[in-house]
Amino acid sequence: MVEITQQKCACEPCVCIVNVEDAIVHDGRNFCSDNCANGHADAAGCGHAGCGC
Ligand SMILES: [Zn+2]
Ligand SMILES: [Zn+2]
Known part of the structure; x- marks a missing residue:
């Protein structure tokens, strides 16, 4: 059985x-961060290296 982690x-x-x-x-x-979870209402990006969301 494969569990998605x-x-x-x-x-x-x-x-x-x-x-x-x-x-x-x-x-x-x-989501990976609060910023992403709230649709980037407060800040752009998620603070993770190499991610430009
Ligand atoms: Zn994001
Ligand atoms: Zn990200």
Whole structure:
């Protein structure tokens, strides 16, 4: 049985892979950061190297 433990951040332009266990869950989707979870309302990007979301 294969368990999904990693998933791409649900933020479209985001290239980050998040551990489902420590993801920020918003509307049932997994995000890599608070910024992504709230649709970048406060700040651009997620603070992760190499990610330009
Ligand atoms: Zn990101
Ligand atoms: Zn993002």
